[in-house]
Amino acid sequence: MLKITDLRAEIDGKEILKGLSLEVNAGEIHAIMGPNGAGKSTLGYTLGGRPNYEPTGGSVTFDGQDLLELAPHERAAAGLFLGFQYPVEIPGISNLHFLREALNSQRRARDEAPLSGGEFLKLARAQADALGMDVEMLKRPVNVGFSGGEKKRNEMVQMGIIGPKLAILDETDSGLDIDALKAVGEGINRIMRAPDKAVLLITHYQRLLDYVQPDFVHVLADGRIVRSGGPELAHELEREGYGILAA
Ligand code: ADP
Ligand code: MG
Ligand code: MG
Numbered sequence: 001m002l003k004i005t006d007l008r009a010e011i012d013g014k015e016i017l018k019g020l021s022l023e024v025n026a027g028e029i030h031a032i033m034g035p036n037g038a039g040k041s042t043l044g045y046t047l048g049g050r051p052n053y054e055p056t057g058g059s060v061t062f063d064g065q066d067l068l069e070l071a072p073h074e075r076a077a078a079g080l081f082l083g084f085q086y087p088v089e090i091p092g093i094s095n096l097h098f099l100r101e102a103l104n105s106q107r108r109a110r111d112e113a114p115l116s117g118g119e120f121l122k123l124a125r126a127q128a129d130a131l132g133m134d135v136e137m138l139k140r141p142v143n144v145g146f147s148g149g150e151k152k153r154n155e156m157v158q159m160g161i162i163g164p165k166l167a168i169l170d171e172t173d174s175g176l177d178i179d180a181l182k183a184v185g186e187g188i189n190r191i192m193r194a195p196d197k198a199v200l201l202i203t204h205y206q207r208l209l210d211y212v213q214p215d216f217v218h219v220l221a222d223g224r225i226v227r228s229g230g231p232e233l234a235h236e237l238e239r240e241g242y243g244i245l246a247a
Pocket of ligand 2: 037041
């Protein structure tokens with residue numbers, strides 16, 4: 001589904017990704033761990049096509065398409081979803097309005113019929129219910145005044161409504177209490193654990209991986225994947241710290 005080969009990327013002329021390779025197949029969940037400043041968020045932003053994150057070498061294919069050639073909205077329409085460490089607030093635009101516009105513009109780009117207001121509301125209610133979020137919250141402006149946990153639950157509702165093929169979730173577990181962590185973990189499993197979907201889960205901690213079992217764990221350090229393994233690698237890192245990488 002996703003094939004990253006020797007990817008290099010820079011921010012403001014400074015090289016951050018220094019030849020990163022990674023392959024993700026449909027049906028797989030990959031965790032990306034690594035020390036602060038390693039380039040984890042840069043990887044997510046570069047794949048998402050964020051301005052100022054400039055790919056300078058290597059290649060990325062997503063479902064056989066050259067991902068780096070696509071505009072950000074085309075990447076989303078192709079099935080790529082990015083969850084951010086710090087979700088944006090959008091005053092004046094309700095969650096429901098925002099999500100219906102996002103979903104329907106993606107559907108139109110794929111030559112699928114847009115959902116009617118009624119169809120969309122039914123989908124939104126079902127996803128909010130599944131996350132234990134009051135649907136009234138979806139009438140409020142996007143993320144404005146939401147607590148950290150509410151923003152992350154909201155992000156899972158967004159993901160459930162959009163229904164992406166590949167989700168890249170950057171520190172979706174940061175600042176969550178145990179209940180929110182569990183809800184988010186269950187949301188990821190429910191929405192994304194499927195033979196035709198895949199997840200890149202960027203996380204500092206093992207604890208989210210107690211809820212979402214990764215198939216593969218990779219360590220990103222200084223702009224490259226320096227180690228890959230199974231779920232046991234996350235436990236090893238939790239026990240030993242990133243110091244073991246130097247060994
Ligand atoms: P991680 O998510 O692994 O903690 P980041 O991808 O956020 O790491 O950052 C990787 C490196 O890029 C860090 O050294 C950081 O200081 C640098 N960096 C991030 N944003 C910018 C920026 N806007 N300009 C220059 N350097 C940046
Ligand atoms: Mg960081
Ligand atoms: Mg980061």
